[in-house]
Each structure stands twice: as C-alpha cells, then as structure tokens.
Amino acid sequence: MRYEIRSVKGLAREANHDCAGAVFDGVRGLFVVVDGTSKPGSGQLALGFVQAVMDAYQALINQGAEDSTHSAVEQLLRSVLTDLHAPLFSKRTGTTSYLVGVASHGQLTLAYEGDCSCGFVCAKGGIEWFTPPHCKANWRRDRSHRELALDPARNLITRCYRANRSPDPDFVFRSVAAGERLVFATDGFWAELTDARQDDVLAAPASEITDVDDDVTWIDVKL
Incomplete structure (x- = not known):
C-alpha cells in the first residue's frame, strides 16, 4: 500500500483549514481527511482531530483490539470519535467536516460527517465517488458530486464535528483489492477542480494549484 498526501491553501483564507494524515503499519491503512469551516479555531481543530484520531486508533490496535471486519472497525471508530470529543473541544473551538477510512483484510470502512469524500480512481480516468456529502444541496442523498459542485x-x-453535538457518523463499507486506487479528499478537491484537473493532479501531484478559492486536500492511495 502506497499513499501520497497534498494540501494546498485556497485564495479565500489567510490560513489552510484543511488537514490530512495517513499511516500504513503493514496490515492496515488508516486515512484521515478533515476540512475546517470558516468558524474561528476550525483550522486548529482540524489539525488536532487528525493527530488525535490516528493516535487513538493505533493505540487500540496496539492494545489488542480487533479490526478484521467492518463491524469491528465501526465499533472502534465510534469509540475513538466519542472518546476524543470532549478532550478536543476542551481546548479548541470551531467545526469541521471529516472522513476516516480504514483499509485492511480486503475491506474499506469509512466514517464521515460533512462533505469530505472518498472514491475509486477509474482506470480510464475520473473518480467514482461513493460517500454522499451531508449538505443542503444533497438533502435527498441522490445527486452526483459533479452536480453538487455546481x-x-x-x-x-x-x-459536522462540533462541540454541542456528539459524533454521529455515517458509515460506508466497501471491498477493496490489490491494484485499486482510492482518493480521500475535501470538497475543495472534488468541487473546485474539474474532473480533468483531478486526473491531472493525481498524475502529477506537484502540479501548481493557484486559482482555487477553497483549500484543496487529498490522499492518493494505491493498494
């Protein structure tokens, strides 16, 4: 499993409010992408969320927790997100969208709230997104990402992840196989970049991105 992370500050803010992290321990890949809102403190919240989730999940695994099934991963992620909620907001303000993914044993388990998304990169180009964003434009949960972008x-x-509401993520379960490629991304990636530009930056991750308002962040994962 190989992965690459990139985050680009958009023009609309003085600081990047996105954050992403990933780790592969030889058995499982853990991927976290977070999009802080414009509310004060959201950038710091995003950064703290990523590190806290990764540390907490790995600590549970090191203590002997099992994550070989979708249900086991779901239980672990619910526990992590709930246990971290009070400590994170005891020192931070703001709100974020987030998506956490665990890939292991031929399975992908995703937990998310907001508009961060995950999709398969198609061999002929394009991305098959399969996490419906939580937004007013998609209240029926039936619109494509390209439609939502407009x-x-x-x-x-x-x-979203916020102080006055306990985490209540949606879960998505998929099978994955060697040779497949996944993208975990904020809405700056899937909405601000055209399909063609998404293909371009995945092919050349160091490409310049200087003309977008929103922060653009993604994790490119090759299984």
Missing part, C-alpha cells in the same frame, strides 16, 4: 447550496453543511 450548486451553491453544497456549501451549507448539514452535519
């Missing part, structure tokens, strides 16, 4: 109401997030 609707301003996509910026009205209906679920």
Whole structure:
C-alpha cells in the first residue's frame, strides 16, 4: 500500500483549514481527511482531530483490539470519535467536516460527517465517488458530486464535528483489492477542480494549484 498526501491553501483564507494524515503499519491503512469551516479555531481543530484520531486508533490496535471486519472497525471508530470529543473541544473551538477510512483484510470502512469524500480512481480516468456529502444541496442523498459542485447550496453543511453535538457518523463499507486506487479528499478537491484537473493532479501531484478559492486536500492511495 502506497499513499501520497497534498494540501494546498485556497485564495479565500489567510490560513489552510484543511488537514490530512495517513499511516500504513503493514496490515492496515488508516486515512484521515478533515476540512475546517470558516468558524474561528476550525483550522486548529482540524489539525488536532487528525493527530488525535490516528493516535487513538493505533493505540487500540496496539492494545489488542480487533479490526478484521467492518463491524469491528465501526465499533472502534465510534469509540475513538466519542472518546476524543470532549478532550478536543476542551481546548479548541470551531467545526469541521471529516472522513476516516480504514483499509485492511480486503475491506474499506469509512466514517464521515460533512462533505469530505472518498472514491475509486477509474482506470480510464475520473473518480467514482461513493460517500454522499451531508449538505443542503444533497438533502435527498441522490445527486452526483459533479452536480453538487455546481450548486451553491453544497456549501451549507448539514452535519459536522462540533462541540454541542456528539459524533454521529455515517458509515460506508466497501471491498477493496490489490491494484485499486482510492482518493480521500475535501470538497475543495472534488468541487473546485474539474474532473480533468483531478486526473491531472493525481498524475502529477506537484502540479501548481493557484486559482482555487477553497483549500484543496487529498490522499492518493494505491493498494
């Protein structure tokens, strides 16, 4: 399993409010991508969230926790997200969208709230996104990411990580196989970049991205 992370600050903010992290321990890949909102403190919250989730999940594994099935991973992620909620907000403010993914034993388990997304990179180009964003433009959960990218109401997030609400992620379960390629991304990637530009930056990750308003962050994972 190989992965590459990149995050680019958009033009709309003075600081990048996105954050992403990943680790592969030889058995499982753990991937976290977070998009802090414009609320004060959200960038710091995103950074703290990524490191805290990765540390907590790995600590449970080191203590002997099992994550060989979708249900076992779901239980671990629910525990991690719930246990970290109070400590994170005891020192931080703001709100974030997040997506956490665990790839192991031929399975991918995702937990998310907000508009960060995951998809398979198609061999002929393009990305098959399979995590419906939580936003007003997608209240029926039936619109494609490309359709949502054109609707301003996509910026009205209906679920997120915040102080006055316990984490309640949606879970998505998929099978994965060697040779497949995944992308974990913030909405700056899937909405601000055209399909063609997404293909371009995946092919050349160091490509210049200087003309987007939103922060653009992604993790490119090759299984």
